[in-house]
Amino acid sequence: MGETMTPVRDSIEAKLTEAFAPEALEIIDESEKHRHHGHGIEGGETHFKVVMRAPAFNGMSRVARSRAVHGILKQELAGRVHALSLDLTGTQA
Amino acid sequence: MTDPSHETIKADIDANDVVLFMKGTKQAPQCGFSHRVAGVLRYLDIDFKDVNVLENEAIRNGIKTFSDWPTIPQLYVKGEFVGGCDIITEMTLSGELDSLLTDKGIAFNREAADKIREANA
Numbered sequence: 001m002g003e004t005m006t007p008v009r010d011s012i013e014a015k016l017t018e019a020f021a022p023e024a025l026e027i028i029d030e031s032e033k034h035r036h037h038g039h040g041i042e043g044g045e046t047h048f049k050v051v052m053r054a055p056a057f058n059g060m061s062r063v064a065r066s067r068a069v070h071g072i073l074k075q076e077l078a079g080r081v082h083a084l085s086l087d088l089t090g091t092q093a
Numbered sequence: 094m095t096d097p098s099h100e101t102i103k104a105d106i107d108a109n110d111v112v113l114f115m116k117g118t119k120q121a122p123q124c125g126f127s128h129r130v131a132g133v134l135r136y137l138d139i140d141f142k143d144v145n146v147l148e149n150e151a152i153r154n155g156i157k158t159f160s161d162w163p164t165i166p167q168l169y170v171k172g173e174f175v176g177g178c179d180i181i182t183e184m185t186l187s188g189e190l191d192s193l194l195t196d197k198g199i200a201f202n203r204e205a206a207d208k209i210r211e212a213n214a
Contacts, residue, residue: 063174063180066180067161078163084164087179
């Protein structure tokens with residue numbers, strides 16, 4: 001178990017994979033774009049964009065999909081993660 | 094409903110057809126996400142009330158539990174939670190926002206909405 005440089009990202013990835021079994025999952029750290037806010041957190045990992053396609057989202061509204069992800073990432077959102085942009089789709093049109 | 098801020102929030106969304114809970118004001122947004130949503134609403138000539146959560150810590154926290162939504166901005170139309178920045182952006186581009194506003198009887202500039210879609214096509 002080596003120490004990772006991106007603990008928050010890794011934790012988000014592990015939790016989302018376990019909860020939603022996504023067909024596609026991309027987690028983009030956008031913290032650098034928001035440096036000017038000066039939230040005073042060293043090391044970034046404060047702003048993320050998640051693009052995920054999962055069968056679990058079929059038949060769910062946009063708000064419901066987002067709430068499901070917010071629920072799984074409650075700990076991250078209450079802590080270091082200041083912004084979480086979500087692009088969530090099901091596997092059916 | 095034990096949080097007293099929820100009553101204030103409820104009063105605002107009951108008294109106004111369109112309410113945006115945001116960081117800053119519609120004239121001077123203080124965050125990129127709030128800026129984007131306020132910008133879309135203004136561009137579409139929608140009459141909306143802006144609630145600056147930075148001026149009221151109780152509302153800033155209370156709106157998150159009220160809506161079961163952890164981030165700001167948050168848009169309400171006719172008392173119904175519509176979403177935050179990502180959802181409003183997606184709905185603007187897909188035309189779903191036009192449908193929602195039409196269904197709810199909210200006046201907006203459809204040509205402006207088409208212009209946004211053309212520019213992002």
